[in-house]
Structures are given as C-alpha cells and as structure tokens.
Amino acid sequence: MAMKYVQTTCPYCGTGCSMNLVVSDDKVVGVAPYHRSPVNEGKLCPKGVYAHEFINSEDRLTTPLIKKDGKFVEASWDEAYEVIASKLKSYKPDELSVLASARVSNEDNYAIMKFARGVLKTKHLDHCARLCHSSSVAGLATTFGSGAMTNSIADIAESKCVFIIGSNTYEQHPLIGRSVARARKNGAKVIYADPRLTPTGKQADLYMAFRSGSDVAIFNGMMQEIIKNGWEDKDF
Ligand code: SF4
Structure with missing residues (x-):
C-alpha cells in the first residue's frame, strides 16, 4: 500500500486553512493536520476535518446527465457538449x-x-x-x-477589542473565530453587531441588533460619537 500526504488548502471558507490530504494507492482517504501554517496551526474545524468526503462520495455526479422525457439520464461527455453547444448557438451574443x-x-x-x-x-x-x-x-x-485584509489573522488574537459586523464568524470562518475566542480569553471585549443573534453574537460581550441594511447608519453614528468626543487618533 503506497501512502502519501499532499499539502493543500481547505476549500470550504475564506480562512484558507492548510491541510494534508491522506492519499492511499491514489485514493484520497482522509485529512491530516498540517502544523506549519500560521493560519490554523494544525487545527481544522469540522468542515475541514471531513473535507475529503465529497471526493469519493457515492452521491457525486461523475457523468453528465441530460433530461430526456422529463427524466435525467446518464450521457457521454460528447453528447453533453453537443447539447450545450447547440443550445448556446441558438442565442445571439x-x-x-x-x-x-x-x-x-x-x-x-x-x-x-x-x-x-x-x-x-x-x-x-x-x-x-x-x-x-x-x-x-x-x-x-x-x-x-x-x-x-490589512492585518494578519494572528493579530486578531492579540487585540484588546474586537468589533464584528456582517459576519457570523464562529460558524462561517471557525478558525478565525478561534482567534477571536483567544483574544476574548486574554481579556478582549467582543462587540457584535448583526440583525440576527447568531452563535457568534451569543458569545460576545455586547450584542447590538440593528435593522438589516442600516450598517452605514451604525458606522456614521459611531464616527459621530468618536469625533464629538475627540476619541479619534489624531496623528493617524
Ligand atoms: S475554518 Fe474550517 S472551513 Fe474554513 S478553511 Fe478552516 S477548516 Fe476549512
């Protein structure tokens, strides 16, 4: 049995965690940690841990399907390309x-x-x-x-205050969520603004609900308070 590890990137979210695919006799059979990436330090969320399963899934389509008499039937690639080409040709550019x-x-x-x-x-x-x-x-x-992104993911864990808006970080980008959780463990305050009280919001120190679509008003209000009180970084 020939076994090897192939380093790659998890395909599921924009965090871009590094991982090793475990390949046995030319078949992907599992995922193993890749420890040298500063993004995920060998950790993966459940999506990443099972990221190999779809490759050999029985549910995966491996041949084209063409609808005939209301039912999809298996077809060759040549037949599929014929159908696609003839349909596309029937339209003007x-x-x-x-x-x-x-x-x-x-x-x-x-x-x-x-x-x-x-x-x-x-x-x-x-x-x-x-x-x-x-x-x-x-x-x-x-x-x-x-x-x-103007900072590194590692910087998030060093932050004193994390303000999250427009993201359910813990579920959508779990390994970035891990950095937020580490910052909080180190004493950072996490402020969460979202129309929905998501799992990320439930673990925040402050949750601000707002009407969907009013993000710009929230930022304008915050900037107004900052400028009114002279809290801005004037040198910056
Ligand atoms: S956080 Fe999870 S889904 Fe996103 S890249 Fe990392 S392992 Fe994949």
Missing part, C-alpha cells in the same frame, strides 16, 4: 450572460472569461465576488490603501 464563481481557481476563471468574450462573444460577464467583495475592495483601498 447579447442574449447570453456568464457568471463566474469564487469557488473555482483563478485559472478556471480566466478560461471562463476567455470563453465568454472570445467564443460566446458576449460582453455580459460577471463574477460572484463583485456582489460581496467589490464594495469592500473600494472602501478598504480608499481608507487603508489596500483592498485586502
């Missing part, structure tokens, strides 16, 4: 739009872009990250000079 995914690699997204622009010749091309991320990129770049 402007009638087609393509939505790319953050769940595939940069290389796949590049190929999707080439396919949309070069083959389908449509200008209607978008990516799901534009919905959730483009506004944060613009805001962060304007405010801090970079459209990405």
Whole structure:
C-alpha cells in the first residue's frame, strides 16, 4: 500500500486553512493536520476535518446527465457538449450572460472569461465576488490603501477589542473565530453587531441588533460619537 500526504488548502471558507490530504494507492482517504501554517496551526474545524468526503462520495455526479422525457439520464461527455453547444448557438451574443464563481481557481476563471468574450462573444460577464467583495475592495483601498485584509489573522488574537459586523464568524470562518475566542480569553471585549443573534453574537460581550441594511447608519453614528468626543487618533 503506497501512502502519501499532499499539502493543500481547505476549500470550504475564506480562512484558507492548510491541510494534508491522506492519499492511499491514489485514493484520497482522509485529512491530516498540517502544523506549519500560521493560519490554523494544525487545527481544522469540522468542515475541514471531513473535507475529503465529497471526493469519493457515492452521491457525486461523475457523468453528465441530460433530461430526456422529463427524466435525467446518464450521457457521454460528447453528447453533453453537443447539447450545450447547440443550445448556446441558438442565442445571439447579447442574449447570453456568464457568471463566474469564487469557488473555482483563478485559472478556471480566466478560461471562463476567455470563453465568454472570445467564443460566446458576449460582453455580459460577471463574477460572484463583485456582489460581496467589490464594495469592500473600494472602501478598504480608499481608507487603508489596500483592498485586502490589512492585518494578519494572528493579530486578531492579540487585540484588546474586537468589533464584528456582517459576519457570523464562529460558524462561517471557525478558525478565525478561534482567534477571536483567544483574544476574548486574554481579556478582549467582543462587540457584535448583526440583525440576527447568531452563535457568534451569543458569545460576545455586547450584542447590538440593528435593522438589516442600516450598517452605514451604525458606522456614521459611531464616527459621530468618536469625533464629538475627540476619541479619534489624531496623528493617524
Ligand atoms: S475554518 Fe474550517 S472551513 Fe474554513 S478553511 Fe478552516 S477548516 Fe476549512
């Protein structure tokens, strides 16, 4: 039996925990900790621990299915491509739009872009990250000079106060939640603002419920209080 460990990244959330896939005779059979990543230090949440299961799951689709007489039936890839091509050809370029995914690699997204622009010749091309991320990129770049996270995950555990808004961190990004929990154990105050009292909110020191969509008003109110009381970092 040939067994090896292949280092990779957990596919489930944006925390990006490192892990080893345990490969036995060319079959992925498990996940083992990868200790050298500063992001997760060898730990994984339950999603990561079982991240290999879908690879060999019996529920996984391994052949294309084409609907015939109202029922999906197995088909060859050639048949599937014929159907896809004939359907796509029945539309004019402007009638087609393509939505790319953050769940595939940069290389796949590049190929999707080439396919949309070069083959389908449509200008209607978008990516799901534009919905959730483009506004944060613009805001962060304007405010801090970079459209990405400006601190390391390790810094969170060193914080004296953690303010969370728009995130159910403990469930959505559990290993970042672990850093928040460590900060709290070290005496940090955790303030949580969200329309829902999530598990993250239940473990916070202060929970602020607000009406969905009024985030900007909350920030404006906080800034007004800070400036009114002269609490801002004037040197910054
Ligand atoms: S926090 Fe959990 S789901 Fe997210 S990357 Fe790490 S192991 Fe995967």
